[in-house]
Amino acid sequence: MRLETVNAKSRLYAILGDPISHSMSPVIMNSAFDRLGLDSVFLALPANLETVARVMEAMRLIDLKGYVFTMPVKEAVLPYMDALSDEAEMIGAVNCAVNEGGRLTGYNTDSTGFWTAVQEKNAGAVSIRKVFIMGAGGFARAAAAQAALQGVGEIVVANKFSHTAFLESFQRFRERLSARCPQTFVKLLDWDGAAWEAELADCQLIANATPNGMKNQGDLHSFFPYAAVSPAAIFFDAIYDPYHTRFL
Numbered sequence: 001m002r003l004e005t006v007n008a009k010s011r012l013y014a015i016l017g018d019p020i021s022h023s024m025s026p027v028i029m030n031s032a033f034d035r036l037g038l039d040s041v042f043l044a045l046p047a048n049l050e051t052v053a054r055v056m057e058a059m060r061l062i063d064l065k066g067y068v069f070t071m072p073v074k075e076a077v078l079p080y081m082d083a084l085s086d087e088a089e090m091i092g093a094v095n096c097a098v099n100e101g102g103r104l105t106g107y108n109t110d111s112t113g114f115w116t117a118v119q120e121k122n123a124g125a126v127s128i129r130k131v132f133i134m135g136a137g138g139f140a141r142a143a144a145a146q147a148a149l150q151g152v153g154e155i156v157v158a159n160k161f162s163h164t165a166f167l168e169s170f171q172r173f174r175e176r177l178s179a180r181c182p183q184t185f186v187k188l189l190d191w192d193g194a195a196w197e198a199e200l201a202d203c204q205l206i207a208n209a210t211p212n213g214m215k216n217q218g219d220l221h222s223f224f225p226y227a228a229v230s231p232a233a234i235f236f237d238a239i240y241d242p243y244h245t246r247f248l
Helices: 025-036 052-061 086-091 110-122 138-149 164-180 193-200
Strands: 011-017 040-046 066-069 096-100 103-107 130-134 154-158 185-189 205-208 234-237
Touching: 011 025, 011 052, 025 040, 086 103, 086 110, 086 138, 086 164, 110 138, 110 234, 130 138, 130 193, 138 154, 138 164, 138 205, 154 193, 164 185, 185 193
Parallel strands: 011 040, 011 066, 130 154, 130 205, 154 185, 205 234
Antiparallel strands: 066 096, 096 103
């Protein structure tokens, strides 16, 4: 248990994102700090695409020891990293960073977390050859990258690609993935459930990597073509509030 109350020497950590009030990270991390007797505190702080530059500058000044990043800043914080791990560089997004003497190193543990969860569910029962991912942001790229690293031959990514800069960013990610994993073909689809049916029929894994469904807000469950999916397929949802989403 924690031996002393929070004090002026307590080490500070934080998760940055927007919205952020739903995050379970402070509960998980502070419980771990208490259990291990660590003089550390984990906070949840708002940061979005408009404020991230000022927030990161402030965080450096107050000497945070570690960061966790969530939507929508996983890509936006890349310029503030001094170094990147191999997987973070390929994905083009970071979900955590370590401060070592003022030098920030960015990592992406979403990729291994995603695949570990899938394998626990699958237990080797199904050979995953084709993956369908809804979304194209930081977590979607992490999932796609790890699937490719695991030898998946085809990945279909469905998203609203109306924003030119976002599409260009994803295309750069796809080029990095192809250079590292040339055996994997990545196909892009628009956000249209009817257009997904032909691709879903031979997918072994379907993943929602969008905010659609957070706090039961969203319509993914209402138009997803479930009838097109094999009964043996595995469904994954990155959302954990609620724990069992309407999509699942």
